[in-house]
Amino acid sequence: MNIPKKMAEGGTLSLPPKKILAIAFLVVVFLIAVIGGGNPQRHRASKEKDAYRVKTTDELLREITRRKSKKGRFGLRSPDQLLRGLMKRQWYKQRSGTVYTKYEIIALSDEADLSSIQIGAEEEIHTIIVLLGEIPTEDRRSAVFAPVFMTDKENIFGTRTDFSLSWVGYKVTMKFKQRKFPWRNTSLQETLVGSFLYASGTNLGFIGGRFQEETRFFTNYVSEILTLKWHLPLGIAPAFSLDSRQYFFVERDVPDDFVMPLNHVNIFPRFDLNLERLRERGLDQLTEGAEIRSWVGYGVRNRWERWGKPDAYQTGEEAKSFVIYSIAATVGFLFCDTHNIVIRGKYKGGVDNDFLTRPRFGGTIDNAKLDVVHGFTVDSFRVNQFGLINARYGFTIVPWLRLTLYFDYAHIFSPTTEDIFGSGYGVRISTIGGLPVWITHGIGKRYQPDEGPYEQVVMLMTAAGW
Secondary structure (H helix, E strand, O other): OOOOHHHHOOOOOOOOHHHHHHHHHHHHHHHHHHHHHOOHHHHHHHHHHHHHOOOOHHHHHHHHHHHHHHHHHOOOOOHHHHHHHHHHOOOOOEOOOOOEEEOOOOOOOOOOOOHHHHHOEOOOOOEEEEEEEEEEOOOOOOOEEEEEEEEEEEEEOOOOEEEEEEEEOOEEEEEEEEEOOOOOOEEEEEEEEEEEEEOOOOOOOOOOOOOHHHHHEEEEEEEEEEEEEEOOHHHEEEEEEEEEEEEEEEEOOOOOOOEOOOOEEEEEEEEEEEEEEEEEEOOOOEEEEEEEEEEEEEEEEOOOOOOEEOOEEOOOOOOOEEEEEEEEEEEEEEEOOOEEEEEEEEEEEEEOOOOOOOOEEOEOOHHHOOOOEOOOOOOOEEOOEEEEEEEEEEEEEEOOEEEEEEEEEEEEEEOOOEEEEEEEEEEEEEOHHHOEEEEEEEEEEEEEOOOOOOEEEEEEEEEEEO
8 A cells, every 4th residue: 555655754645725625515415415305205205294194283373373473474464453453554644733835826727736635734744645536416417536646755856846746537747846946036847747538528637427528539638838937025926837738539439420629739828917815724725815816828729620510510720729818816714713714706718719628617526626616526517708606614613523614606608698506515524543534515506597406416535645
């Protein structure tokens, strides 16, 4: 046997590092195979045997405990735990204190504004979901339902720009508002809108009433609106807006003799002159002060021809341009902390408007700042000119319950003369987790030229935020 000289002399045998690592790896693999590996088939047979073996009570209890702990880690709960969690959850929290907000110019005319629900919430709440509906008691009218999603973010990108997003039914609106730009006493707002509606889709973004034009074709449009507003002393606030809107019409159920409207672009410059001395507070829109709003807009269509049925064509080739104007005055009285009286008058009209741009009013949704007449669904009336008076008186009965009474009167000047009265009563209830619920019962009636039957609508709405 040959022995290395170094070992014969009592030295040590040195191996290269790579060989040492290879030997160590083989030893580890051998130990794993002996201790934990075994015969795979034997382990499989052992598991199958355990599956058919009757488990002891201790084993069953340990398995149940282990599975329950695992489910808890993934947030799965029993129905009782889920119900208790929903009861304890804070769904909505009203802003504390007496923080007042001013009305802002809405770049879109006749658009629903549910921002009071968002403004009335605590500062840490930036996202609101609203579920609302109008339910007529008569079968001849269809109900109106829509989800509303609102979120906002102030000072985005570290600037003085505020961002807000709202999704209402089939309509999405994004707003970017740059404060103190381009001058210290001005603000610049850009609004982007995408809407996918029936031809007479309402300003809330969903279907209301049963107009014939709703089911004949779809109206889709995208719009970009730029609004420059000046903030002058004494609450005087002029503003200029430019609305560029592209319409796309899609046939749905069109009769043979029906003429479809043409796809076209609307350019609608608008000038506002407001006196803003009105303030509102909280979820219940406690309003005090006075305000005058006025605006006029001149629209131009790049192409237009008469459309509709031969016996009832809309405006023809000569009406490539149209005008819309409006003036409204509001006064609010707040006394005994929660008692609030608000009176509002409005006149609105236009020239050469068709069914898509004609002034509209009606509805029983109280806190969306719409032209409402209680007892009718939203946008029940589309006319050339109308005058409207709204009055409401509300007071808090207990901290979680508020009652409001409503009275409305509308006079249609054109195309026909008509008088409409509306009235109603509503409650706001704060339920579990601060969740607000609004319930309003409206009763309306037409008196001129012919007296019609009483019409009734029940409005339901709730909101949650985080």
